[in-house]
Amino acid sequence: MERLFTGTVVRATGSWYEVHTDEGNVRCRIRGRLRLRGVRSTNPVVVGDAVRCEAAADGSCVIAEVLPRRNYVIRRASNLSKESHIIASNLDQAMLLVTLAEPQTAPEFVDRFLVTCEAYKVPATILLSKSDLQQREALARFRAVYEGAGYRVLEVSAREGTGLEAVGALLAGRTTLVAGNSGVGKSTLVKAVDPALDIRTGEISGSHHKGRHTTTFSTMYPLAGGGWIIDTPGIKGFGLIDIDDAELWHYFPEMMRHAPGCRFYNCTHTHEPGCAVAEAVERGEIARARYESYLKIRSEDEKYRK
Structure with missing residues (x-):
């Protein structure tokens, strides 16, 4: 006899999913015919999804249904694709990590991400990462542009400890997506805010000045101070979809x-x-x-x- 239960997807690899329940985390597959109505997505189940699951007598579990999402962050799957890739769902906020050098985050990437957050009603904060390595004039110019637009901009440095207390206060009790290009220091920052988290970190490639991928799959971590943080693989481009x-x-x-x-x-x-x-x-x-x-x-x- 099958047993039904609900939970939240906290890790998605594309072939299996880890679902958090009141009794602990359960490893699940998705039902082959599972597709979301009206959404042409390369990934029908994403981190943050509330799901209904079935456990078989042999102990195997499948995700049978994705419950309605209150919001999500989405991008075009590729430049020429009409399909979407949903990064995460059911968010209280997003934090976009930006570096002005080593590596440089393109302003257009920042604006596309913010547009998507506005469109899907996800409040966004910009974190100027590795602020100890950036030129003060460049930081001031960037802050003037985005604070003038109405966004909160925080300067952070995991190495120096700058801004960590403010970031921790924003994270407490909320479900937060942390996003950015490879090498901007997402995983390093998250680990600095909550050292108990088991998150891989890496270094910048010296030959190409680009970040190495340290986060392979999107994962949702519980925070010691309450709330959840979603660490994502570095994003190279951010194509808009369903916005005319x-x-x-x-x-x-x-x-x-x-x-x-x-x-x-x-x-x-x-x-x-x-x-x-x-x-x-x-x-x-x-x-x-x-x-x-x-x-x-x-x-x-x-x-x-x-």
Whole structure:
């Protein structure tokens, strides 16, 4: 006779899944026909999912159903794909680790990640990682751009201990996704905040100045102070999916603040006369770098929406 139970996916490898229950963690497979309605995803079950499982008499367990998600962070599976890759679900917040050097995080990557968080209602905080290795002027410029947009930006350094207390306070009692490019120090930072966690860390490749992958699969860890943290493999690119041109600007908070002043209700903020957003850019009230990123995303992603 089969036994039914529910739990939360805390580790996903693609072939098996670890599900956290009140009685401990259970190793499960997914039912072959399991697919989510309306979601063309390369991974139907992700870390953070609440799932309903079945345990057979022989002790084997399968995930039979994914319960409704309250939110998730998603990206395009590849540049030319119409399928999505969901990174994690049921999040209270996301933390994006950014480095301005060794290695450098591309501003467009930052903006695409933030757009996705806005679209799927996941509050985001930016962590300027390895702040002890960054130039103070570059840090100040970055903070001015993203704090001006409305995001909280924290400078952190696992080596120096900078910002760890503030990060720990943000993590307490919440389910948090930690994301970023390879080599920005995600696993190192998480381990510094909670040394009890068994997380692999690595070094930057000296020849290519790029990070080595130390996290192979997304894993959700319980924190000593309460809450959960999701450590993810480094992300190289972040293609948007299911966001069309007409709504893209809705996910730039600083543009949303100025858009009501536009002459036309359907202003695209690209060329129209009387555009309050473009005027705010000229006055320096919206960072030009963010506005140019918006235009670039519109232009580059148009071919994927046809």
